[in-house]
Amino acid sequence: MIRLTVNGRIHDVGAAPDTPLLYVLRNDLELNGPKYGCGLGECGACTVIIDGVAARSCLIPVSGCVQRNILTLEGLGSRDHPDPVQEAFIEEQATQCGYCLNGMIMSTKALLMQNPRPSETEVLQALRYNLCRCGAHVEILRAVMRAAGHAVEGHE
Numbered sequence: 001m002i003r004l005t006v007n008g009r010i011h012d013v014g015a016a017p018d019t020p021l022l023y024v025l026r027n028d029l030e031l032n033g034p035k036y037g038c039g040l041g042e043c044g045a046c047t048v049i050i051d052g053v054a055a056r057s058c059l060i061p062v063s064g065c066v067q068r069n070i071l072t073l074e075g076l077g078s079r080d081h082p083d084p085v086q087e088a089f090i091e092e093q094a095t096q097c098g099y100c101l102n103g104m105i106m107s108t109k110a111l112l113m114q115n116p117r118p119s120e121t122e123v124l125q126a127l128r129y130n131l132c133r134c135g136a137h138v139e140i141l142r143a144v145m146r147a148a149g150h151a152v153e154g155h156e
Helices: 020-028 086-090 101-114 118-125 137-147
Strands: 002-006 007-014 047-050 053-056 067-069
Touching: 002 020, 007 067, 007 101, 007 137, 047 101, 067 137, 086 101, 101 137, 118 137
Parallel strands: 002 067
Antiparallel strands: 002 007, 047 053, 047 067
16 A cells, blocks of 8 residues: 545545556546546646646556655645636636646746746746647737736636
């Protein structure tokens, strides 16, 4: 058994030590925020926050997550009380298909945890490895800037 702390709750899972964290989150804990995208850590769809840092859960073995705090999309907020980052994405309608959304939101949350008022350049740098094929980049950038407390042109 491997003991994990996910979204503030302790879970004992019976997984092989080299099982990717993503598989444990989705299959064992039924947390479907992190998505399987490329399986190579290149698209960002599986992003979670581990000890305050954005991480690709498809690459990290579950054994490397013992005694660490894992935060998934489900741990941010609820439908009735969304996290400010989730609220900003809703306000800016920053999604089309929604597949990249988990990674964009979790990368944004990790950025804002470390830097509450990033510049646009810093936001672009933080999201540079999160892929979106739908073309919602403008709305995503607006959402991140809104979440960071910057005035968003035409919306403030």
